[in-house]
Amino acid sequence: MSRLVIVSNRVADPRKPAAGGLAVALGESMKKTGALWFGWSGEIIEEADGGVPGEGRLHTEQAGNIELVTVDLCREDHDAYYLGYANGVLWPVFHYRLDLGNYEPGFAEGYRRVNELFARKLLPLLRPDDQIWVHDYHLIPLAANLRAMGCRNRMGFFLHIPMPPPLITATIPHQEWLMRTLFAYDLLGFQSDADLLNFSHYVQSEAHADVLPDGRYRAFDRTVQAGAFPIGIDVDELIRLAETKEGSQMFKRLREEYSRRQLLVGVDRLDYSKGLPQRMRTFRELLTRFPENKNSATLIQIASPSREDVDAYTNIRTEMEHLCGAINGDFGELDWMPIRYIHRTVARKRLPGLYRASRVGLVTPLRDGMNLVAKEYIAAQDPEDPGVLVLSRFAGAAEQLKEALLVNPYDIEHTAKVIQQALHMPLDERRTRHAALLQRIKDQDIHWWCRTFLDTLANLDLPPLLLDAK
Ligand SMILES: O=P(O)(O)OC[C@H]1O[C@H](O[C@H]2O[C@H](CO)[C@@H](O)[C@H](O)[C@H]2O)[C@H](O)[C@@H](O)[C@@H]1O
Ligand SMILES: O=c1ccn([C@@H]2O[C@H](COP(=O)(O)OP(=O)(O)O)[C@@H](O)[C@H]2O)c(=O)[nH]1
Numbered sequence: 348m349s350r351l352v353i354v355s356n357r358v359a360d361p362r363k364p365a366a367g368g369l370a371v372a373l374g375e376s377m378k379k380t381g382a383l384w385f386g387w388s389g390e391i392i393e394e395a396d397g398g399v400p401g402e403g404r405l406h407t408e409q410a411g412n413i414e415l416v417t418v419d420l421c422r423e424d425h426d427a428y429y430l431g432y433a434n435g436v437l438w439p440v441f442h443y444r445l446d447l448g449n450y451e452p453g454f455a456e457g458y459r460r461v462n463e464l465f466a467r468k469l470l471p472l473l474r475p476d477d478q479i480w481v482h483d484y485h486l487i488p489l490a491a492n493l494r495a496m497g498c499r500n501r502m503g504f505f506l507h508i509p510m511p512p513p514l515i516t517a518t519i520p521h522q523e524w525l526m527r528t529l530f531a532y533d534l535l536g537f538q539s540d541a542d543l544l545n546f547s548h549y550v551q552s553e554a555h556a557d558v559l560p561d562g563r564y565r566a567f568d569r570t571v572q573a574g575a576f577p578i579g580i581d582v583d584e585l586i587r588l589a590e591t592k593e594g595s596q597m598f599k600r601l602r603e604e605y606s607r608r609q610l611l612v613g614v615d616r617l618d619y620s621k622g623l624p625q626r627m628r629t630f631r632e633l634l635t636r637f638p639e640n641k642n643s644a645t646l647i648q649i650a651s652p653s654r655e656d657v658d659a660y661t662n663i664r665t666e667m668e669h670l671c672g673a674i675n676g677d678f679g680e681l682d683w684m685p686i687r688y689i690h691r692t693v694a695r696k697r698l699p700g701l702y703r704a705s706r707v708g709l710v711t712p713l714r715d716g717m718n719l720v721a722k723e724y725i726a727a728q729d730p731e732d733p734g735v736l737v738l739s740r741f742a743g744a745a746e747q748l749k750e751a752l753l754v755n756p757y758d759i760e761h762t763a764k765v766i767q768q769a770l771h772m773p774l775d776e777r778r779t780r781h782a783a784l785l786q787r788i789k790d791q792d793i794h795w796w797c798r799t800f801l802d803t804l805a806n807l808d809l810p811p812l813l814l815d816a817k
Contacts (some may be wrong), residue, residue, distance in 0.1 A: 388417035427457020466492035597700025
C-alpha cells in the first residue's frame with residue numbers, strides 16, 4: 348500500500364484533541380498506511396535573526412506512525428505569500444470580493460518562492476510510490492514545482508474555498524500562470540458542483556481546454572480529472588462531545604440561564620466572507636419587525652480572531668463592535684442583552700453544548716467553500732427536540748443541506764422573516780428536517796470525504812505521458 352503524503356499550509360498534530368477537521372479526517376488514513384504531513388511550522392524568522400527569502404529550517408516530529416515535517420518562513424516570504432498573495436488576493440477574489448483584493452508588487456513572487464521552497468524541501472523526503480495530496484489555495488503551484496524537479500508521483504489537490512466564475516478568476520494578477528499549474532496534478536477536488544462547474548467554464552473559455560469523453564480536461568499537454576468532493580465532519584465525534592460531561596453541563600447551564608428566552612448561535616472566524624455585519628443587521632430587523640422577540644431572543648455570536656495583520660480584517664472588527672454595541676444599546680434591558688458578542692476562539696469541545704442549547708443556528712456567509720459549523724450544529728442537536736439551521740444559499744454546504752431554511756443573507760428583511768419562522772417551527776417539522784439533515788451528514792462524513800478522494804486518486808488510469816516530468 349502506498350504511503351500518503353499530505354501537504355497543507357498549516358499542520359496539526361493528530362494526537363492532540365483540538366487538531367481540527369483535516370487532522371481527524373486524514374488521521375485515520377494516515378494511521379493505516381503511515382504518512383508524512385508537510386507544511387509551514389507557524390514560525391516566522393525575522394531578517395535580524397537570520398531569516399533569508401526562499402530558505403527555511405526544517406523540523407521533524409514523529410506522531411505515532413505519522414511524520415510531521417514543517418518548515419520555517421522568513422518574514423519577507425511569510426508576508427508576501429501568506430498575508431499578501433494568499434490572503435490579500437486569492438482569498439478575497441475566490442470569495443467574489445474584488446473590492447477587497449489588494450495586490451502589491453512582490454506578492455506573486457513571494458508566493459512562488461514559498462511554493463518552490465516547499466517543493467525543494469519535500470522532494471528528498473518522497474518515495475516513488477507515495478500518493479501526494481495538496482490542500483488549498485496557498486499551495487496551488489506546488490505540483491508544478493515538484494514536476495519540474497522530476498517528481499512523477501500521483502498528486503491530488505483539494506480547494507477548500509469556492510471557485511468563482513471565469514471572469515472573476517481572470518482578475519487575479521498572474522492568473523494564467525496560476526491556473527495552468529493546476530494541470531500538473533492528476534486529480535482536482537472542489538467542495539461543490541457549482542465550484543466544479545466554474546472550474547470547467549474557466550478552463551474551457553480561458554485555457555481552451557478540451558473535455559475528453561471520460562470527463563477529464565486536457566490542456567497544456569496534460570490531462571486532469573476534476574470532481575466535487577464535499578468535505579464532511581466527524582459526526583460521531585461531535586455527538587460524543589455533545590454528550591460528554593462538559594458538553595451536557597454547558598447545555599444545562601445555558602438552558603437554565605435562558606429558560607424564559609430563546610437562544611440563537613453563530614460561530615465563525617471573524618472574516619468578511621462570513622456575512623457577520625449583515626447577520627447583526629438582520630437580528631436588529633428581527634427585533635424591530637417582530638417585537639415579541641424583545642427580552643427573549645438572544646444571539647450568542649462567537650467571532651474567532653483571524654488574519655489580523657490583513658487590513659480588511661481590522662475593518663470588520665471595528666464594524667462588528669460598533670453594530671453589536673448599537674443593538675445592545677438600543678434594545679437592551681437591565682436584565683437582558685440581545686447580543687452576546689465574544690471576540691475569542693472558543694475551545695472545540697465547548698461548542699457542541701452551545702449548539703445544542705440554541706434553538707436556531709445562524710450560518711449566513713456571503714460566500715463559503717463549505718462551512719463546517721453548519722454540519723456541526725446539526726450533529727450536536729437532540730434528535731427529539733432539535734434546533735433549526737438557517738443557512739446561506741451561498742455556503743457550499745447548501746448544496747447538500749436542502750432541508751435547512753435557506754436564505755439570501757444580503758436580503759435582511761427576508762432573512763429576518765425566516766429566522767422568525769425558525770423560532771416558531773413546530774416540533775414535528777423540526778424533527779423531520781433534522782432527521783434528513785443528520786442522515787446526509789452521516790452519509791457524507793469526513794471519513795467518506797477522505798476515502799472517496801484518495802480512492803479516486805489511487806484508481807485513476809494514468810497514461811505514461813502523465814507521469815513524465817514537465
Ligand atoms: O489557516 P488560517 O488562515 O487561520 O484559516 C483557517 C482555515 O480557513 C479556511 O477554511 C476553509 O476550509 C473549510 C474546510 O474545508 C471550509 O469548510 C471553509 O468553508 C473554508 O473557508 C481555509 O480554506 C483553510 O486553509 C484555513 O486553514
Ligand atoms: O471559536 C471557534 C470558532 C470556530 N471553531 C471551529 O473552526 C471550524 C471552522 O470551520 P468552517 O468550515 O466553518 O470555516 P473556516 O473557518 O474554515 O472558514 C469549525 O470546525 C469550528 O468548530 C472553533 O473551534 N472555535
